[in-house]
Amino acid sequence: MNTYPSNSPVIAKQKDRLYKEFQSFLSNHHILTVTVSESTVLLGDQVIYEEKTRSKSLAFLLYKDGLREISFYEPMTSRELDQFLDALTENMGAPEETDVVSLLWEKDFNNILYVAIDEIFSNTEEPADSHFGGETGSRSSSGDEKASSGAIALTSEDRKCVTETGSKIGRIDGEQTDPGVGVSQSILLNDQELQEIKRIVSDDKRAFNPPRELADALFEMLDLERDPGRCDSILKVLKEYLSGLVSGANFEMACDVILALSEIERSSPPRHSEYGPLVQTVLEDARSPRAIERIRLLLRGGITGSLEHLFKYLSLLGPGAASILVDILTKMEDPTIRSKARALLAEFVHKSPRCVEEWLFDPRVHLVKQLISILGQPRLEEAIPYLDKCVYWHDADIRKEVIRALSRIGGKTANSIQVKFFTDPDPQVRVLAARSVDISDPETIELACKLISEKQFFKTEMLERKAWVDLLRKAGSDGVVPVLRDLLHHRTWFKRKENDQFRSYVASALGSVATEAAIQVLLEATHMRNRRVRNVCQHVLERVQAEEERDSSNGETRERA
Secondary structure (H helix, E strand, C coil), rough: CCCCCCCHHHHHHHHHHHHHHHHHHHHHEEEEEEEEECEEEECEEEEECCCHHHCCHHHHHHHHCCEEEEEEECCCCCCHHHHHHHHHHHCCCCCCCHHHHHHHHHHCCEEEEECCCCCCCCCCCCCCHHHHHCCCCCCCCCCCCCCCCCEECHHHHHHHHHHHHHHHCCCCCCCCHHHHCCCCCCEECCCHHHHHHHHHHHHHHHHCCCCCCCCCCCCCHHHHHHCCHHHHHHHHHHHHHHHHHHCCCCHHHHHHHHHHHHHHHHCCCCHHCCHHHHHHHHHHHHHHHHHHHHHHHHHCCCCCCCHHHHHHHHHHHHHHHHHHHHHHHHCCCHHHHHHHHHHHHHHHHHHHHHHHHCCCCCCCCHHHHHHHHHHHCCCHHHHHHHHCCCCCCHHHHHHHHHHHHHHHCCCHHHHHHHHHHHHHHCHHHHHHHHHHHCCCHHHHHHHHHHHHCCCCHHHHHHHHHHHHHHHHHHHCCHHHHHHHHHHHHCCCCCCCHHHHHHHHHHHHHHHHHHHHHHHHHHHHHHHCCHHHHHHHHHHHHHHHHHHHHHHHHHHHHHCCC
């Protein structure tokens, strides 16, 4: 790109081609994230660029300025991609004090996010060996000039202060201070010491929490201010302040800010009627996909802060934060943390089942099962359309989870989806569907009777046939008796013992129905030629008669009492 002017047709054509490739990828995957190391650029675990010569390396150009990760999101515009490329091009020819992070920050992208770290001594090269040999090594002779690589420079004023302080100290614990240790123009640090300083600074930055007093002052100003323009300016500061809290994983303070803003939005006095839309803008920004993705990047980097406050903050963000909880469910091993994530996700689903829709066809079966289970909340009919989409999922375990979820929701609409599984290709799914449907629905019973009456019914396994008979048994109406009668009288030339066992099971079901029509079928069956079935029918009739006598006796006892 440096070879041609920026308005060259060649460059324009290359940019257009690159943008189309981005569009194609993002339309399928929604996000493209690359990580930057000292000599490589990686997409996941795959190296997509490598150059070990630093002077020629784009990776090192980005890495030395602290850039570690770049994410491109759908719908990234061609203008954003052009600005991104312009920033890289500008940095290549810029002086050393210009860094690519600053150039990218000036662009203020909406659909391009990057992770950058602040590097102290970012321009420091490794000290020469002579610094640590017999010689002291070269030092700056000018009082205010910076020392050589790895040195912290002292001004003349600094040296004077240190000298005066040293002369006042004199002795330490009665010992004479080493006369050889004087105040030079610079303090040389070796590589290990530099790394330790970097670590201390990094830890200190991570532990830094902006003071509560700042938030209190901003809200106090907001309460006193009457000019809408100034209110807007204060809220913009609050928005940046909140963003900083989240970036530092200070979710406890972030919760307080969100709660305070929500309180203002709900109860603004008449003189602050302009607050509503302005505050809503700040809250919408906190709940935006870009803000949510920032938190996801923190978690991926292992920075969570207090998990208790993280979950509280996510609960304030609402269903839009579902993606963070999905990450926790799939990436964190602690069962207690996953349980909390699942409970909060259930709350989000209750408010908006749509928040988990994009993961219902995720290749991770264990995740999809969990989400379907969460959708199956009692009487949550809003979840039914999303469960309906999973009826033909290729994994049988997921289809069974859909049946359980619909069964927990209940109602006629859920039942109408469940009966679709009556003809599922997997026998275990059909069995679960037969055992889970609502037998109070006449249409369900009618469909079951129709399927049982078909010839292929007797080609199914015994377990499945018994499940269908149990469905008719639970229905307990005269409408199922003709179907049970046909099953009782069904004869086969093969597997006669198995068939007799099944017919005996049907006789037991007729005894449970125990209507006059059912009793009549059993009486007729006592004259069958098959002795085993005949004896079972006789036994079922005796049991029904004994139960009727016992119920009659109990009724008379209650009447006398």
